[in-house]
Amino acid sequence: MSLEIQTFTAEEGLFYENYKLIELTCILSVQILREFIPASRFKLEGMRLMKLFLSLILSFSTISLSFGQADSTAVLKNTGQHIYAGVERCQVCHEADEIGNQFGVWQASKHAKAYQTLLSDEAAKIAKEKGLEKPANESPECLECHVTGYSDPKAEYGEKFEKEDGIGCESCHGAGEFFRKADIMCDIELAKANGLIIPVEEDCLRCHNERSPRYKPFDFKIFNEKIVHKLNPGYKCEGAEDEDEDW
Ligand code: HEC
Ligand code: HEC
Numbered sequence: 634m635s636l637e638i639q640t641f642t643a644e645e646g647l648f649y650e651n652y653k654l655i656e657l658t659c660i661l662s663v664q665i666l667r668e669f670i671p672a673s674r675f676k677l678e679g680m681r682l683m684k685l686f687l688s689l690i691l692s693f694s695t696i697s698l699s700f701g702q703a704d705s706t707a708v709l710k711n712t713g714q715h716i717y718a719g720v721e722r723c724q725v726c727h728e729a730d731e732i733g734n735q736f737g738v739w740q741a742s743k744h745a746k747a748y749q750t751l752l753s754d755e756a757a758k759i760a761k762e763k764g765l766e767k768p769a770n771e772s773p774e775c776l777e778c779h780v781t782g783y784s785d786p787k788a789e790y791g792e793k794f795e796k797e798d799g800i801g802c803e804s805c806h807g808a809g810e811f812f813r814k815a816d817i818m819c820d821i822e823l824a825k826a827n828g829l830i831i832p833v834e835e836d837c838l839r840c841h842n843e844r845s846p847r848y849k850p851f852d853f854k855i856f857n858e859k860i861v862h863k864l865n866p867g868y869k870c871e872g873a874e875d876e877d878e879d880w
């Protein structure tokens with residue numbers, strides 16, 4: 634015996650539920666009508682009835698599909714998505730002084746240089762010590778903590794993604810292809826539902842641990858102070874325009 638398991642997205646689920654409901658109504662109605670219509674006329678009336686039900690089904694499915702779509706930004710584009718958009722996609726909004734220039738803080742931090750570091754003499758020395766076959770900047774053993782998304786088995790990359798950006802915004806805040814959209818970013822809960830992570834100490838420990846060949850004991854408070862990049866307290870989100878889809 635084989636067991637069939639069907640899985641649905643929320644959209645399909647909604648459609649399927651409505652569809653099942655309509656199907657059930659059809660069967661019931663046909664049976665009730667059978668009681669009242671003489672057998673000889675049943676075929677004719679039955680045809681008319683089927684036509685009516687078919688048009689009902691069509692209109693219902695259109696309604697349920699459009700419900701599904703209205704919902705989709707909130708539910709469907711969830712953290713299951715792993716498309717890393719690239720720092721430039723965040724820079725467009727997060728470089729402005731009014732918002733607090735988080736981009737500028739990041740750019741001046743060591744995280745922005747994490748890939749370049751792998752091209753240094755020091756990195757070559759470490760790679761040699763470890764007996765790596767390839768140079769540090771081509772070795773998964775190093776890229777894992779020095780390039781965004783490298784340790785994410787489901788990672789996909791957007792057009793603007795550059796490995797040269799090292800440890801970018803999305804290393805800590807999650808793959809941003811969906812939450813970066815203006816209509817989503819202004820609502821933090823919606824942004825989280827679309828993959829935004831507000832990082833805590835644990836997220837840093839993924840890389841700041843003893844597997845780092847040049848590990849420096851990690852103290853969250855001290856280290857976090859060095860990269861602090863707050864939103865400007867006077868800043869009000871007004872649902873920024875997102876006309877250019879190609880950001
Ligand atoms: C269309 C402009 C825009 C883009 C693009 C954008 N952001 Fe934002 N982001 C904002 C605005 C505006 C806010 C402030 C929202 C508010 O006031 O609650 C914000 C807030 C945030 C917050 C703080 C959330 C909170 O309330 O604590 C984080 C983290 C963040 N963005 C990360 C990113 C990352 C990472 C990217 C790139 C993948 C990105 N943003 C791209 C406009 C943008
Ligand atoms: C995906 C890996 C990764 C994550 C996550 C990460 N870091 Fe780092 N961090 C690095 C790497 C790699 C460097 C070294 C970059 C270099 O020098 O080229 C570094 C360097 C730093 C430095 C500079 C240290 C020094 O020697 O001056 C600070 C501060 C820092 N990280 C803070 C944090 C904090 C706080 C978090 C969590 C909120 C965090 N990092 C999360 C990879 C990471």
Ligand code: HEC
Nearest residue numbers: 755756759760769774775778840841844845846847848849
């Ligand atoms: C587990 C994550 C991790 C891995 C794997 C890793 N690094 Fe790093 N690397 C870091 C972090 C984090 C730092 C910042 C120093 C610290 O706090 O550990 C760093 C810093 C460095 C530095 C700068 C040291 C300094 O004193 O400024 C070099 C060079 C470096 N790594 C090279 C490498 C090479 C080469 C490899 C591969 C053999 C590698 N790293 C693998 C996380 C990692």
Ligand code: HEC
Nearest residue numbers: 723727735736739744800801802804805831832862863864
């Ligand atoms: C090394 C990890 C790391 C990187 C890289 C990083 N952030 Fe953050 N970000 C954090 C942490 C930690 C916080 C503080 C969360 C909190 O308030 O508890 C934060 C907070 C924020 C906030 C909200 C600040 C507030 O006042 O609420 C914004 C906006 C933000 N980041 C945007 C960005 C952008 C844009 C980039 C890239 C240019 C970026 N971050 C890169 C770790 C990171």
